[in-house]
Amino acid sequence: MIRFVLAVVVGAVVMFAWNSASWIALGVHDHSVRHLPDEAGFVAGLSDRGLAPGLYTFPLPSDLDDADAMEAWAARHRAGPVGSLILHRGVDPMDPVLYAWGFVIGLGVSVVLALVLWTTSIKPYLGRVMLVALLGGLVAATCDYSYLVWMYFPADHTTAMVLDRVVSFTLAGFAMAAIIRPRG
Numbered sequence: 001m002i003r004f005v006l007a008v009v010v011g012a013v014v015m016f017a018w019n020s021a022s023w024i025a026l027g028v029h030d031h032s033v034r035h036l037p038d039e040a041g042f043v044a045g046l047s048d049r050g051l052a053p054g055l056y057t058f059p060l061p062s063d064l065d066d067a068d069a070m071e072a073w074a075a076r077h078r079a080g081p082v083g084s085l086i087l088h089r090g091v092d093p094m095d096p097v098l099y100a101w102g103f104v105i106g107l108g109v110s111v112v113l114a115l116v117l118w119t120t121s122i123k124p125y126l127g128r129v130m131l132v133a134l135l136g137g138l139v140a141a142t143c144d145y146s147y148l149v150w151m152y153f154p155a156d157h158t159t160a161m162v163l164d165r166v167v168s169f170t171l172a173g174f175a176m177a178a179i180i181r182p183r184g
Contacts, residue, residue: 003179007176007180008114009107009111010110012103012110013173014138014175014176015106015171016106018105018167018171018172019102019168021115021163022163022164022167024166026124029157031156032157032159032160053087056087057082057083057085058082059077059082060087061071061073081095083152084151084152105122109172113169116132117131119133120182125178126144128173128180129174129177130173132169132172132173133166136167136170136173137165137169139165139169141171143165144158144161144162
């Protein structure tokens with residue numbers, strides 16, 4: 001049980017360290033997150049509308065049951081622009097609570113990965129690392145590629161996120177598979 005808990009903590013630390021490095025030091029996401037021209041004017045325009053925090057997608061159909069409304073929506077969709085906007089209240093980007101939540105998410109993911117490693121019958125070390133890496137690929141495929149297809153996230157952003165997830169899981173896999181050894 002000590003090895004299990006140790007693997008969870010080490011996995012979370014490795015994932016947190018990689019994610020921090022990829023965003024802050026390595027520039028993995030620098031090319032895929034763009035600056036708004038006239039950001040101040042854009043933000044002021046949003047503030048003037050009094051929108052509640054949430055996810056906004058445009059265009060949206062006004063009435064799913066009305067054929068004319070659906071055709072008008074499809075025409076607006078084809079003409080563009082099409083997009084999504086996430087609004088949130090002001091937040092201190094250096095708030096330790098944000099980083100703590102990021103670490104807690106890594107702990108939760110590491111618990112699942114540790115359970116997989118604990119129960120797998122794969123004996124070779126690199127085979128167990130590959131299993132964890134493949135789980136990272138599965139997460140990326142179900143999340144990031146879905147956003148690419150259905151929410152029109154840019155391909156460069158999707159590529160950066162997929163890379164981030166697969167590397168994060170792979171590095172955690174190297175550490176965790178060394179701690180949780182095959183039984184028997």
